[in-house]
Amino acid sequence: MAEFDFNAYWKEKLEIVNRALERFLPEDAEGPEILVRAMRYTLFAGGKRLRPLLAIIGYELSGGKDLEGELLPVACGIEMIHTFSLIHDDLPAMDNDDFRRGKPTNHRVFGEAIAILAGDALFSHAFHTIVQSHVPPDRLVMVLREITDAIGLDGMLGGQVADVTGEKKPPSEEIVEYIHSRKTGKFIRASLKVGGIAAGASTETVKLFHSVGEKIGLTFQIVDDILDEIGEKDRLGKSVGKDRESGKQTYVRVFGLEEAKKKARILADSAISEVEDFFGKEKGKPLISLIKFIVERNY
């Protein structure tokens, strides 16, 4: 059997997602032109589309057949929510970041008022896009429950609050695990899970995605912390060392660099064997390759 070419696979899916995003938020979308421009500026700033990819993999592993009609509105909504969170996280009142994905941040280009509203509008447009999906309504409501649980008070936004308020506190295992599981972990996990839910996956499959998705989310965030410590600005497209300087809670600060690397490796290996055991090495290839990428990435 031919070698599985993960780069080609990802590139293909990335183009599918980008074309769909273009369709769901075109240049001539209704609404004030400046708002559409600000939303598109960060949405099309060259993201890896990791969350939509997870949703697509979850959907295809569960036998989903209508990527265009059923899954892409959900996957694109997820990417819009992610982009909203980036715009707001970068604001002067939050992390006060000047660069994101190698470009000036949204508020540096459009000003604070429009940046806040562009984030809000991406958030709103995400739900507007998700409810265009042809997924049967009962499943779509389950998808929405999963997503809103992952991003809310006890999810992404709660994690961001803990992140902002945690800067003044001494490094703590408890705090860093709370922040990371909430701020990134739950939403990454949800991305994989909703792919399965949208395809009508069995309870066992959704449970597997829950467990594997959690490990992927944590691995992703630990590697993020490591890259903030040792990564290169040019590759990452954002400032490095900033988390350390601002006193943020990170795995590297709490556990040290070597221990953090080991943790990421163990989590990734455990996620990979779960996938192999459930789907087999062949069928599981896309997800296994993605996990390998996440733990080995240097950008």
Added chain:
Amino acid sequence: MAEFDFNAYWKEKLEIVNRALERFLPEDAEGPEILVRAMRYTLFAGGKRLRPLLAIIGYELSGGKDLEGELLPVACGIEMIHTFSLIHDDLPAMDNDDFRRGKPTNHRVFGEAIAILAGDALFSHAFHTIVQSHVPPDRLVMVLREITDAIGLDGMLGGQVADVTGEKKPPSEEIVEYIHSRKTGKFIRASLKVGGIAAGASTETVKLFHSVGEKIGLTFQIVDDILDEIGEKDRLGKSVGKDRESGKQTYVRVFGLEEAKKKARILADSAISEVEDFFGKEKGKPLISLIKFIVERNY
């Protein structure tokens, strides 16, 4: 037949809504304590609950029977979205308001970072709450389509962008109508409509709510502009004359005070006769009384 006591009716519904909001966002909700406190601060700052009331009236006029299970999650979600928009509109980068409903604005109490995140979290929690509704999934998806259409790019958030960017432009009928129909009109209209949709109202009923809701939304906003001009700060609980001073586009600036009053009266009368023709004077009482309140209110 006994006189219909609208004040008692409203008070009863307002208490039902407040109790439900308390249940959907209790003090000990999961998530960082400071975030929950900031969200609740503005959510329970004494709003009139106009939008939930419209949803309840639409639901009951359409024969809906399960207010608790079906409608209140939707009505409370709507109020959370409204509250989110107030918190963000008040931010220093936007209208920079110090008072709202007679109390210091959210960012004055909790700081800008938490205020932005409290708004975001109310927005997210709104959808989380709406998808708890027992409305059949196909209707719930229709409810979500209506709401996300009303608040997005070509709705509330688009209107807010036009409002922020319109401050520098000369008063214009076209701009003021765009801003008002988007920023407040569509969401007020949607509140009434989703009440009907949730109850499985006929197409004719939903059409009526669309037309009446549009008139109510415009009336509400014109009266808001009039009150900004001639209202009393103590009654309104917010600064007056601020829109005029900041050069905002208002009906009063474009049409003059007398013409604005006349417009509001004509719109309200037209909405009232539509309701009377469709439901009859007796059944239509709650909605008719609410429209009268909106056009006659001085706070």
